[in-house]
Amino acid sequence: MSEFATRQIQAGYVPGTPQNSAVPPIYQTAAYQFSSLADAADLFALRTTGNLYSRNASPTQQVLEERVAALEGGASAVAVASGQAAVAVTLLALVGVRGHIVAANQLYGGTVDLFQDTFEDFGIGVTFVDQDDPDAWRAAIRPETRALFAESVANPVAQVLDIGLVADIAHEAGVPLVIDNTVGTPYLVRPGEHGADFVVHSATKFLSGHGTSLGGVVVDQGTFDFGAEPDRWPQFTAPYKRFGELVLWERFGIGQAFAALVKSKYVHDLGPSLSPFNAWQILQGIETLDLRVSRQSATALAVARFLAEHPSVSRVNHPGLEGNPWHGLTQRYLPDGVPSVFSFDLAGPADEGAQERVGRVIDALRVVRLVANIGDARSLVAHPASMTHSHLNAEQREAAGISLTTIRLSAGLEDPRDLIADLDQALAKA
C-alpha cells in the first residue's frame, strides 16, 4: 500500500463516473434507482451490496469510509453523522442490551454521558477504571463484558494510553478493544498497530480539520474473530432475524461482518446518517491531515513550553514535556509528535473563586477563541469543569485529572508567536 500522504489524497476514489470528476463528487440524493426489480430484491436481502438509500450509504460516504480505513490500516469502516453516533453504534453492535463495557475514567464528557445515562437506561453496564492501572482493567471484566473502551490520547489532560497493554488484557478475556483515536489522529498513532480491534473517530475534529462539519467513523481493523467463540457473539454467528437464515459471519466474514451489522441494523434502524455534503467536507479536510497535525503538534509544544515557565500557571498537562507522567509512552506510541490538545492549570486555589479567575483569563483572550471544539484550524480554549465535563461529579473530574482551574487548549494553525503573546497578556489578568 502507498504511503500515508498518498493515501490521504487518493484512497477510496477512482474517477469512474461518466463525468470523470477528479475530486470525489457529492452525491446529494436521498435514494438510488435500481436497474431491475430483481436487483432491488437482491440489495434488500443483503445478497448483493450497492447503493439503495442514503440512510445506509452514499458513494461520497463510501470514499470517506475507505479512506479512513486505509489511514488506520483497517479492513472496513462505517461513517455516521457524528462521533457520538460512531461510539454509540459501535458499542451497541458489540455489546447489545444487557452487556457490559469496561471503560477508562479519562474519557470525552459526551461519551461519559452516553455510558452512564443512556446506556444505563438500556441496561448496558459500564465500569470505569483508571486507564493506567492494568489490575483495575482485569478486575472489572465480567462474564458479560463485551468490549474495553479508551481513548488513545485522552482530553483534556492528554494522558497517553498504553494501548498494547490494554489490548492484551482485552484479548486474554476474549473481548475486543475499542479505541477512540479522535485526539491521536491516524497520522500520529494507529491503534490497530498496537492491538486495538476497532477504532472510532469524531471526524468533526482533526479529520475535518476546519470546524465546519460533524461526522463520525468506526474502523474495523479486521483482527477480532467473532467466530472463535460463536455463543458469545450471536449477533454475528446466529441467523439474523430480519434476514431469515442469513448469518453475517458466514456471509461477510472477518473485517466485514461488523460493518454489515452496524449499517443494516443500527444505522438503518436508528438513522444517524452522514450527509453527503459533510462526507465531502471531511474528505477535503483529510487531504491535508498530515500537514495540519504536524504543524499543530509543533505549535502546541511551543505553547506548552511557554506556559510551563509562566508564574500564573501551576501545571501543564502536555506529554511532550520532560517530567510529564506519560512522556515515556510518547516514545512508543507518538514518535511523530504529540497531539495538539492539552491543558494547563492556573496557579492559585481551586476553590469558589477559581471560576471567576479562569473567566478573567479566558475572556481576555483575543486570538485564541472560547469554543467547545478541538482540532480546528483556529486555536480554541475551553473550561472543562463548566463546559465539556460539567456533568461529571467532583470525584469523576478528579479521576479524569480535571480541576476547577484546568483550561483546555487546542492549538490551531495561527502563528505560534501570536498565540503565545495572546496567552501572555490574558494570563496577566489572573
Ligand SMILES: *Cc1c(COP(=O)(O)O)cnc(C)c1O
Ligand atoms: C468530540 C468528541 C467526540 C464526539 O464527537 P462529535 O462529533 O462531537 O459527536 C467523541 N470523542 C472525542 C474524543 C471527542 O473529542
